[in-house]
Amino acid sequence: MFDSGTVGQLSNAPGNLGNLHLLQGELDKAEEMHKKSLEINQRLDRQEGMAADNSNLGEVAKLRGDRRTPREMWTKSLELYRTVGIPQKVSQIQGLLDGLDETPPQSEAKK
Numbered sequence: 252m253f254d255s256g257t258v259g260q261l262s263n264a265p266g267n268l269g270n271l272h273l274l275q276g277e278l279d280k281a282e283e284m285h286k287k288s289l290e291i292n293q294r295l296d297r298q299e300g301m302a303a304d305n306s307n308l309g310e311v312a313k314l315r316g317d318r319r320t321p322r323e324m325w326t327k328s329l330e331l332y333r334t335v336g337i338p339q340k341v342s343q344i345q346g347l348l349d350g351l352d353e354t355p356p357q358s359e360a361k362k
Contacts (some may be wrong), residue, residue: 262288262291262292262295262297262300263288263300264288265284265285265287265288265291266284266285266288266300266303266304266307268284269281269282269283269284269285269287269288269307270307272284273307273310273311273314278311278314278315281307281311282308282311285304285307285308285311286304286308288300288303288304288307289301289304289305289308292304298331298334298335299331299332299335299337301327301331302327302328302329302331302332302335302337302340302344303328305324305325305327305328305331306324306325306328306344306347308320308324309321309322309323309324309325309328309347312324313351318351321347321351322348322351325344325347325348325351326348328340328344329341329344329345329348332344
């Protein structure tokens with residue numbers, strides 16, 4: 252019915268919508284779309300898509316003030332990007348993880 256390129260493009264749609272909701276500050280909708288995208292990418296075994304979805308879910312969690320979930324999501328993302336061999340993304344995600352170590356919790360930052 253669809254070739255692999257078309258399937259890949261269609262599987263990106265929920266993630267793109269998630270990014271739009273994220274930019275608009277609609278974190279619940281962003282999370283919902285990124286979870287849908289992750290589910291689709293898992294079914295299709297699209298590791299690069301799974302890496303992006305985990306990264307985006309980590310960003311949503313960070314914006315909510317969660318300190319544990321971003322590390323978990325970004326670590327998964329980092330491993331997937333290493334597996335598929337995208338060094339620029341590996342560096343980017345490693346930077347996000349390193350930033351978590353340098354950033355005090357929001358409650359401490361406001362003191």
